[in-house]
Amino acid sequence: QYQDASADMFKAAQDIFYNILGNFVNNVSSLLLGVLLTMLYTLFWLCSPVPMDASIDIMFRKYIMFKTLACFGYGMCAGL
Numbered sequence: 001q002y003q004d005a006s007a008d009m010f011k012a013a014q015d016i017f018y019n020i021l022g023n024f025v026n027n028v029s030s031l032l033l034g035v036l037l038t039m040l041y042t043l044f045w046l047c048s049p050v051p052m053d054a055s056i057d058i059m060f061r062k063y064i065m066f067k068t069l070a071c072f073g074y075g076m077c078a079g080l
Contacts, residue, residue, distance in 0.1 A: 052060070
């Protein structure tokens with residue numbers, strides 16, 4: 001009777017552990033794929049940049065900075 005209960009508890013703990021580990025691996029792989037695609041896009045853009053005026057360049061850089069800060073802030077708020 002106690003062996004059945006301990007086996008069931010071990011099975012439940014093992015299922016929870018595998019579920020957590022599977023979710024972690026899935027999230028890490030999604031993150032790595034996103035980072036890889038972003039790096040490839042940036043690399044190709046740096047190799048062949050689109051010609052633009054200096055004012056457009058400044059505006060684009062500000063947009064990227066503000067977008068990064070907004071996404072980081074949203075991520076922090078959603079993570080809490």
